[in-house]
Amino acid sequence: MMVAGEASGDHHGAAVAAALRERFRDVDIFGIGGVRMREAGVRTLVDAAEMAVVGLVEVVAHFPTIYRAFSLLAGILKRQPPDLLILIDYPDFNLRLAKVAKKHGVKVLYFISPQVWAWRAGRVHTIGRRVDHMAVVFPFEVPFYQDAGVPVTFVGHPLLDSVRPTAGRSVLQREFSLDPARPTVGLFPGSRRSELRSLFPTILSTARLLRERHPELQFVLPLATSLxxxxxxxxxxxSGLAITIIPARSHDAMELCDAIVTVSGTVTLEIALMGVPMVIIYKVSPMTYEIGRRLIRVDHIGLCNIVAGERVVPELIQHEAEPARIAVEIEKILGDREYAAAMTEKLKGVRGMLGTGGCSRRVAQLAAEMLAPGVENT
Known part of the structure; x- marks a missing residue:
């Protein structure tokens, strides 16, 4: 059983599924995932697109859907337990499912750790009771688990194997009918419908403001597989804007951009690996924000900034995430070459902090070591 509750987890889960199929004959992988996991041969009993929400208030609104999915998988763990449960990120759901698995003797491999280093550090002890092995993607996560006595392996970051465009910029410009002489700004609204509701109007208002001031700008928007x-x-x-939509090819969209407005999340790390200057915005319901502000222990929201250990790219959070402020930051990137070049150089440094390629193969190796004796390995 494999569980990925949102678009980034779907992508990583597909790579792990492919690596498992290379290793084992006739392996049956099922659970929660999206388009990419289905393409990799995973039987998705629940679509990840229905599970991807952010924020405490937002989760409450989607609780019936989430509860039905949990009940379905928990029932399978009890009645027809798989040989192994692989959980990918999505901690509030997955740690509860891990408790059910543990109760019924199913081994649990957790890939992509909950952010215990950012908030609710006490979860590391809960994880130790419910998870047999942690496969972490940041080197600084290892000590958190070692100190708590939880088996842990740094497997490198999966994005190192997947973040690359399908073609060069000039080829992509021709494909999508973009003018090479005009600056291109990327609009990255996220992969969750809840993000569209809370942040997409702000992003589009920013684009309208930028277009009024700079008529030469052209805009691209990647469409996540979960939308x-x-x-x-x-x-x-x-909005009335002319925007080039690029379905399921976010890295190609990044390759086309001179600057990007993006929501927070894994996408900021992908953009960093592509070396594109960006502005990160983050906005949730006021209640979610106030609760999070009191609990979160890190100095940055964007993963690229967290990995770098400094504010490499600007972050505009909650009330700061308004069109005029965002537009000013984009204008600075487009108008100040030295500023943009310095940002790009620091983003390149993030890559070296994420290990080496081959993450999914390492996760598959851990899975193979955890599977019950007698499972045939090719």
Missing amino acids: TRADLEPHLTE
Whole structure:
């Protein structure tokens, strides 16, 4: 059983599934995932797109869907337990499922750790009771688990194997009918429908403001596999902007950009690996923000800044995430070459902090070591 509750986990889960299929004959992988995991041969009993929400208030609104998914998988763990449960990120859901698995004798491999280094550090002890092995993607996570006596392996970051465009910039510009002489700004609204509701209007208002000031700008927007064009249409129609939509090819979209406005999340690390200057925005419900502000122990929201240990790219959080402020930051990137070059150089340094490629193969190796004796290995 494999569980990935959002688009980034779906992508990483697909790579692990492919690595497992290379290692084992007739392996059956099922659980929660999205398009990419289905393409990798995973039987998705629940679509990850229905599970991807952010914020405490937002989770409450989606509770019936999440509860049904949990009940379905918990029932399988009890009645038809798999040989191994692989959990990918999505901690509030997955740690509860790990408790059920442990109760019924199912081994648990957890890939991509909850951010115990950022908030709720006490969870490391809960994880120790429910998880047999942690596969972590940041080297600074290892001591948290070693100090708590939890088996842990740094497997490198999966993005090192996957972040690359399908073609060079000039080829992509021709494919998407973009003018090479005009600056291109990326609009990255995230992979969750809840993010579209809370942040996409702000991103589009920023784009309108930038277009008014700089008519030469052109805009691209990657469409995550967890979303459809219909999810975007109401917002796009209202904006009246000409935006080039690029479905399921976010790295190609990044390759086209001179600057990017992006929501917080794994995408900031992908953009960093592509070396594109960006502005990170973050906004949730006021209640979620106030609770989080009191609990979170890190100095940055963006993963690229957290890994770098400094504010490499600007972050505009909650009330700061408004169009005029965002537009000023984008204008600075586009208008100050030295500023943009310095940001790009620091982003390149992030890559060296993430280990080496081959993450999914290392996770598959850990899975093989944990599987019950007698499972046939090719």
